[in-house]
Each structure stands twice: as structure tokens, then as C-alpha cells.
Amino acid sequence: MVEEALQSGFDKGQAALFLERFFARISLDFCREWCLLAEQEAVDLREREIQMMHRHGMEVLAGFAAGVAHEVRNSLHALMSVTEALSKELKDNPDAGTYLYHIRSQIDRLSLLMKDLLQVGKPVDPSRMRAEFLSEICLAAINTWKDSRWAKGHAVSLIQRPGGEKTRVLTDGLRLHQVFLNLLDNAGQYSPAGSEIEVVISDPSEKFAKVRVTDKGSGISREFVGKIFDPFFSTRRGGTGLGLTIVKNVLESQGGSIAIWNNDPPPGTTAEVSLPLAEGAEH
Numbered sequence: 001m002v003e004e005a006l007q008s009g010f011d012k013g014q015a016a017l018f019l020e021r022f023f024a025r026i027s028l029d030f031c032r033e034w035c036l037l038a039e040q041e042a043v044d045l046r047e048r049e050i051q052m053m054h055r056h057g058m059e060v061l062a063g064f065a066a067g068v069a070h071e072v073r074n075s076l077h078a079l080m081s082v083t084e085a086l087s088k089e090l091k092d093n094p095d096a097g098t099y100l101y102h103i104r105s106q107i108d109r110l111s112l113l114m115k116d117l118l119q120v121g122k123p124v125d126p127s128r129m130r131a132e133f134l135s136e137i138c139l140a141a142i143n144t145w146k147d148s149r150w151a152k153g154h155a156v157s158l159i160q161r162p163g164g165e166k167t168r169v170l171t172d173g174l175r176l177h178q179v180f181l182n183l184l185d186n187a188g189q190y191s192p193a194g195s196e197i198e199v200v201i202s203d204p205s206e207k208f209a210k211v212r213v214t215d216k217g218s219g220i221s222r223e224f225v226g227k228i229f230d231p232f233f234s235t236r237r238g239g240t241g242l243g244l245t246i247v248k249n250v251l252e253s254q255g256g257s258i259a260i261w262n263n264d265p266p267p268g269t270t271a272e273v274s275l276p277l278a279e280g281a282e283h
Contacts (some may be wrong), residue, residue: 096180116242138211161203164201200214209273
């Protein structure tokens with residue numbers, strides 16, 4: 001390179017300065033690239049640590065929840081038996097019916113809470129993971145949800161690209177079915193009567209398939225955006241606050257994820273589910 005520099009009209013001093021600056025620039029670029037790679041590796045490592053801490057926390061919570069749920073459910077069964085006995089004993093007392101109704105309602109609410117607690121942190125069973133057609137699971141969830149109380153007054157449409165019925169994901173089909181039921185419940189509860197809910201299977205990107213559940217509801221208040229996946233957080237009267245926590249745990253345990261945002265332009269909210277494509281699945 002020195003000879004090339006000399007042949008180009010540089011003297012030895014200029015050639016040396018040229019080479020010094022040239023190699024300094026290469027070193028600077030190398031250091032900058034190395035720093036960027038090191039920074040990204042640190043970010044990735046931190047994200048993996050956070051995920052591991054989250055999984056560990058969910059496993060601890062699951063063990064604690066299972067113990068609590070077992071003890072509470074035993075007490076609830078006893079309370080329900082006593083309530084039924086009282087109902088027969090006090091059937092001629094008109095005032096007793098109101099009190100018994102409230103007792104049963106609270107027992108039912110606690111039973112639902114215990115049921116949800118048992119799902120929190122529940123690990124995925126590897127033997128149940130298999131390639132499933134995504135459109136079939138979505139359609140089955142929609143048909144099941146149409147018979148629920150939150151579906152009344154709502155039209156639900158399934159939208160997918162041509163050939164999208166061939167898209168397969170690696171999942172536990174029953175638990176994914178429950179995920180979509182939970183998301184449809186949320187959409188129905190926060191949407192005005194007569195509004196439409198859309199379930200959209202979008203084109204797969206890289207190694208993942210994505211499904212969006214979009215409603216025309218009231219959206220998420222800015223103050224609550226960062227709390228929607230927290231256990232026991234709920235803005236709905238009578239809710240356990242565990243629905244989205246369970247959804248997030250189920251998806252992450254299967255290598256997937258969920259994101260929720262307010263529609264722009266409003267109204268409404270979109271929940272996007274991302275799941276790994278099965279090997280050899282449609283892209």
C-alpha cells in the first residue's frame with residue numbers, strides 16, 4: 001500500500017500519514033462495531049435474565065396458588081353444602097332467599113378465582129405440543145364463544161389471507177383455544193352492544209404466525225397500559241384480574257408472546273398473539 005501511495009504522487013511522509021489515518025479509521029470502525037455488538041449482547045442477556053426471573057416467579061406463584069386453591073376449595077365445598085341445607089331449612093322464609101343468593105354468588109366468585117389461580121404459572125406439557133392448524137383453532141374458539149353471555153349482540157368475523165388455512169403453529173391446542181376465548185371475552189365485555197369483533201390471521205413473518213383480535217370498545221386508559229398483565233389487576237367489576245396474566249403465561253410457555261394496544265385511530269383495542277410456526281408450516 002505504501003508503494004501504491006508513492007506511485008500516486010505521495011512522498012513517504014504523506015504515505016505514512018495516509019496509512020496511519022487509514023488504519024486509525026479501521027480501528028475506530030472496528031471498535032464502534034464491537035461496542036454495538038457488545039451492547040446488543042448485554043441487552044439480550046438482560047432480557048433472557050428477566051424472562052428466567054419471570055418464569056421462576058410464575059413457578060413459585062403457581063406452587064403457592066395451588067396450595068391456597070386446594071385449601072380454599074375444600075372450604076367452599078363445605079360452605080356450599082351448608083348453604084344448600086339452609087336453603088331447604090328456610091324455604092318458607094321469604095327473606096332468607098336474598099341472603100342465600102348473595103352467599104351463593106360470593107361462593108361462585110371465589111370458585112372462579114380458585115380456578116384461575118390454578119392456571120397461573122401452569123407449565124406447558126411438552127407431550128401436548130404439536131403442529132396445529134391456526135385457522136381451525138381460531139374458528140373453534142369463535143364458535144364456542146358465540147354461546148357465551150359476553151357474545152350476545154356482537155358479530156365476530158374471521159379474516160385470513162388466501163391459503164392461510166394451511167398455516168400451522170406449534171402449540172397445545174386446548175390451551176391456545178382458551179387463550180382466544182379469554183381475548184374474545186375481553187373484547188366483548190368492553191365493546192358496545194352491536195359492535196363487531198374481528199379475528200385476523202395475518203401473513204406469517206419470519207418464524208412466527210400472528211393473530212389479531214380487534215374490538216370497537218372503550219380502549220385502555222393510559223394510566224393502566226403498563227398494568228394489564230399484572231396478576232389481580234382488573235377494571236371490570238367481578239373480574240378476577242387473572243385472565244390476561246394466564247394468557248401471557250400460556251403463550252410465553254409455548255414460545256409465543258402477546259401485545260395489546262389502543263387502536264389508532266380509535267375506538268377500540270387490538271390484542272396480537274404471536275406463535276412459532278410448526279416446522280415445514282406455510283410461510
